[in-house]
Amino acid sequence: MRLSFESINKNLVIKLDGELDHHTAEEIRDEIDREIDHYGAKNIIFDLSGMNFMDSSGIGVVIGRYKKVSKLGGEVAVVNINHRIERIFKMSGLFNIVKRFDNKKQAIDSL
Numbered sequence: 001m002r003l004s005f006e007s008i009n010k011n012l013v014i015k016l017d018g019e020l021d022h023h024t025a026e027e028i029r030d031e032i033d034r035e036i037d038h039y040g041a042k043n044i045i046f047d048l049s050g051m052n053f054m055d056s057s058g059i060g061v062v063i064g065r066y067k068k069v070s071k072l073g074g075e076v077a078v079v080n081i082n083h084r085i086e087r088i089f090k091m092s093g094l095f096n097i098v099k100r101f102d103n104k105k106q107a108i109d110s111l
Contacts, residue, residue: 001028002050005035011108012041017050020058029061033068042074043111045104049080059092066097075099077107 001018014032018024036044044065066076077099081089089095101107 003028003031005039007039007041008108010040010042011045011111012036012039012043013045013047013104013108015047015050019053020051020061021053021055022057025057025061029064032061032065036065036068042069042072044069044074044076045101045107045111046076046078046098047080047104048078048082048085051082051085054085054088056092059088059094062094062098070097075111077101077111079104079107 001016001020001024004015006013012035014035020028035041046062062076069076076097078089079101080103081100089098099107099110101110
């Protein structure tokens with residue numbers, strides 16, 4: 001799993017490439033939390049264009065980051081989600097707490 005970060009107006013865009021599973025979840029969670037704190041991010045936008053697998057540990061990473069930013073009045077969004085990962089989000093109910101947008105610009109303009 002590779003991560004890249006971009007901060008735009010209190011929005012932290014996190015691009016994930018690879019698999020978010022029980023092997024990578026703890027390291028990914030810690031790295032994302034460090035970047036949230038470093039940038040003082042209010043909202044998180046997950047760019048999932050490069051993600052090809054996610055298990056329940058990945059769901060936990062998303063929920064945990066939602067809890068972290070929602071305490072500060074922030075929101076979480078996803079962009080560029082493929083059909084496989086979209087199915088996981090739907091089945092887990094993540095779309096009840098995470099907003100979905102077609103692209104990064106839409107997400108930044110809406111959050």
